[in-house]
Amino acid sequence: MAFHEQLSAAVDGQRGTAAADRLCEACVTLLGVDAAAISLVLEGAATGTLGASGTLARECDELQFTLGEGPCLDSVRHRSAVLAVDLADPAEVRWPVYRPAMLDLRIRGVFAMPLLVAGEHVGALDLFRAEPGEIHGEQLAGAIAAAEIAGIPLLDLLDTDLRAAVDDPRSDAWAELNALSRVEVSQATGMLVAQLGIDPAEALLRLRAHAYADGRSASDVARDILERRLRLEAH
Template structure:
């Protein structure tokens, strides 16, 4: 059985987010990595996590949104794989001054990202994380490329389903699935901060991200506290 057959067999008839999660889990099983996530990237920002092998992978991915840098953004921008075998050594180059040290603090030593192409557009990346310093073997790199190609299918499921369902039923599964993978709560909280702090949306988002980074929390966690009025940022 080829590695492509192994991935396809493991994902089976799953669709959408379930397929994306399973694809990430199989990456951990077959590629000797410790975590995997599929990032959604639009307009130069990590706008959501389509799939993840677990909570740690989801945290590593969202951290790219919080600090505005990381392998998924670089991979989509350059339209090429990103391979960082030794993150500690790479940090010294100043490549990701916020994301690199944050990942190292979580015990991640290496990170790899392969862009995901949908309908001719680069709309995301498959991110792989390792807790040791080792390059992907040739077979593992080939497997990562296959997994990135297969990630196109759950992305198409998500985009296609929501294009049809969103206008028709705001309480339907299309909205629920979209909200589950995108940073909708961050957008809502940013809107609240615009009114509370009397700043423009860009400044409000910077404030939210800065608070998340300073308190070592995800942007989504901070957004939820703002929306539920458990947190009010200082206007100063």
């Protein structure tokens, strides 16, 4: 059975985020990688994780948001696959902050395939591998097929939320998509703007820098700010 059929079979009967998770798990099984995630990207920023094969995949994806750089962002920006066969190679100079963070997680290879929905590049399928090496031939074809299939769970969510909004005007429209996005980071950024008297871009940078310095995710730091367990000081 070809990779496309196997990947499609893996998500058969599933919808939304469940289908996205199953697709990522199938990528790990079929494509010879150690983790896989589907990133959502809006206006140049990684805004959420649609699906993941496990905890490691979610951590790798979250790092791209926390650090503001990584293969999924480049893949959407350039509208093409991004392949890094060995992050430990001295000649690999992309992602000066993300790269060492990934090496700390013992990830050597990263591959991102853009996710196209309704003519728009809205995210990427990210594959992570502990061992260095190229992804080519049938594996590369399988990764491209998986990125194509990944658009289906996102369309499911859009359809579900749109129907809910139409059927009940009082519903929380786009609830599931909003749940996927890192809305707490946006809220915490707004708090920092008010508290420190800085612009939103600097506030987000400060939040991300604090998260990186503490070895935590931006989402975790944002929750601490919102729950007033953490207050960043003005410089």
